[in-house]
Amino acid sequence: MKRFTPFVSKRPKGFKHRCSVSVKMWKVTIGIFVSGLLIVILLALTTRLAGEDSRSGVSAVARPGLPTELAALYPDAPRPPIKSPRRIFHLGHSLVGRDMPYMVAQLAGKGHSYSFQLGWGTPLKAHLAGPEEIHGFAEENASSHFEPLPEALANPELDVLVFTEMIGLEAAIRYQNSSEAVVELTRRALTANPELELLLYETWHPLDEGDWLTRIPKAWETLWQPFLLAPAVQTAKAPVRVVPAGTALARLAKKIENTSGGLGGITGRADFFSDDIHLNDLGAYMVALTHYAVIYRQSPVGLPHQLLREDGTPAQAPSPELAEVMQQIVWDTVQSSPLSW
Structure with missing residues (x-):
């Protein structure tokens, strides 16, 4: 009676290396996505703060040109x-x-x-x-x-x-x-x-x-x-x-x-x-x-x-x-x- 041997597929040569590269690529992609998301959030926050400062009379003299809300008065x-x-x-x-x-x-x-x-x-x-x-x-x-x-x-x-x-x-x-x-x-x-x-x-x-x-x-x-x-x-x-x-x-x-x-x-x-x-x-x-x-x-x-x-x-x-x-x-x-x- 033959002893049952579970089937185990052989991994091709280089499989471990390719998996490692794939994981690294995913990590890089996720990192780029997260960084981009953070930049968008920071830009939105900066814009909001600039608008608040402008309404309080700060940004009107803090950056070149007229803020959008002031230019719109013309x-x-x-x-x-x-x-x-x-x-x-x-x-x-x-x-x-x-x-x-x-x-x-x-x-x-x-x-x-x-x-x-x-x-x-x-x-x-x-x-x-x-x-x-x-x-x-x-x-x-x-x-x-x-x-x-x-x-x-x-x-x-x-x-x-x-x-x-x-x-x-x-x-x-x-x-x-x-x-x-x-x-x-x-x-x-x-x-x-x-x-x-x-x-x-x-x-x-x-x-x-x-x-x-x-x-x-x-x-x-x-x-x-x-x-x-x-x-x-x-x-x-x-x-x-x-x-x-x-x-x-x-x-x-x-x-x-x-x-x-x-x-x-x-x-x-x-x-x-x-x-x-x-x-x-x-x-x-x-x-x-x-x-x-x-x-x-x-x-x-x-x-x-x-x-x-x-x-x-x-x-x-x-x-x-x-x-x-x-x-x-x-x-x-x-x-x-x-x-x-």
């Missing part, structure tokens, strides 16, 4: 033009100056009125603190168009507040608490007049600091938007429109410098400045056009180009050819910027 298309005259208050420093607002008034025509409070390189924080903190207060405001900030905000006839920050922005943000000052200014303005329209005036940096043309858009993305515009919009819970003067000047300079022989006797960016930072009459005209286009939501093409300074003397006028180019660049800049609509 219209999808340019708003209708404003036909009636407006009253404007300009808050700033020598990059506002006395002549530029006077030029805006001439471009706008009968009925437009304005006032200002200026200083020498004045940060918003100093304007909020009062005259004793504003260097050059007496000198810069020796004008019939001066109006103290508290009185201007309390004026029920005021339609628009145009404000800007000192130059350079990095120092203002770090040492002059720009974001907090913007929040406080916005609160004061809208508490006094809930219907007041706020405009942020984008300026520029000195001509002798690095690549001027590339620094302007970089500063807009990394400084102006996150540290000045976003806190204002977050506080207002409404659009704070932008006067993109620095951007318009950069586009004008690029156009002229890329044109053989220049335009209307002008060959480069320096022809719009009286020194490395301050505008001459031609530069003031370009910035005034930009203010007009945003304040009235109208094209400046065809407007007068021979204007006066605040003291009544004739300003240096661009040639008709150059004026037309300046006006068109301003309008193209404003139309292509949803934050200016």
